[in-house]
Amino acid sequence: MAEWLHEAGIGEERAILVERGEIIAARVDWGEMLRPGFIGPAQVIVKHKGARRGIARFADGGEALVDGLDPAVTEGATVLLRITRAAIAEKGRTKLPQARAAAADAAPSPAPSLLEDLRAGPLPVRSVPVTDRTFDEAGWHELLEQAQGGEIAFAGGSLLVSPTPAMTLIDIDGTLPPPMLARAAVPAIAAALARLDIGGSIGIDFPTLADRRDRLAVDAALAEALAGWKGERTAMNGFGFVQLVARLERPSLVARFARHPAGAALRTLLRQAERVPDPGVLLLTAAPALRRAVPAEWEAELVRRTGRCVRWHEDAGLALDGGFAQAIAA
Structure with missing residues (x-):
């Protein structure tokens, strides 16, 4: 099970x-505080005329797009809201979280x-x-590489997963004949949706298939592979494009790591530091930009968890994800 x-x-x-x-x-x-399930008071700062939508600001300064406002609510009013979708970072901007008016009997509470x-x-x-090795044994590092690079290999080809402002795009490349390549990609696509936590609008660019029977065969294979997946899909059009739509509550792993590479690299480095088995002082070697990004409370938490002193060495020749941790003599 x-x-x-x-x-x-x-x-x-x-x-x-x-x-x-x-x-x-x-x-x-x-x-992040404003993620699905969070309930809190916010001030309506924009109310669209004739609509139940607007923008609200929470006590910490965070803002959210709001739907389902009572028509009687005006700008400046304070309302209790429930976050339904986290912020989604995109190239050059961030989509605000989405929220709705909370139920009448709801009370302020943090997100689970x-x-x-x-x-x-x-x-x-x-x-x-x-410090457990279960994640590694199951293939966490391979998954992390796929999320950070967006590339997933399968027999005969590869997928390239790219987050864009409009949707997550999945491109298919390989050396097999187009009908065979399209069918070979289907299991990898179905697996990637769950493994990389992909939701929202998803566009799949299959190889162009001139024969309608080939397109129908891919549609059937995709329907079978996505059995139990909660979402909708279109049939393949004449250019090989298929669109999937599923509920979107949070950024996918690909989107998160692509838009916040320093944050992802820093968390990975701290995780490595916690797992250093040898005794001694923890020495963390990292790019200067990564060292500057370390919140003081995170470093204090590393000291608390490991019971060790922590030192840093900045190496300008390292990439953001090239940091490493080791133990040295005091």
């Missing part, structure tokens, strides 16, 4: 759904943690310490 495994790292919760030793789904939470959210679901959940 599939089981969720959960780790609570510094600045990050992560979880993988494992079945028969392989990762079939993954979730990452960086602890990733662990709480998983435990509310139907599958078993097991928390493991960061």
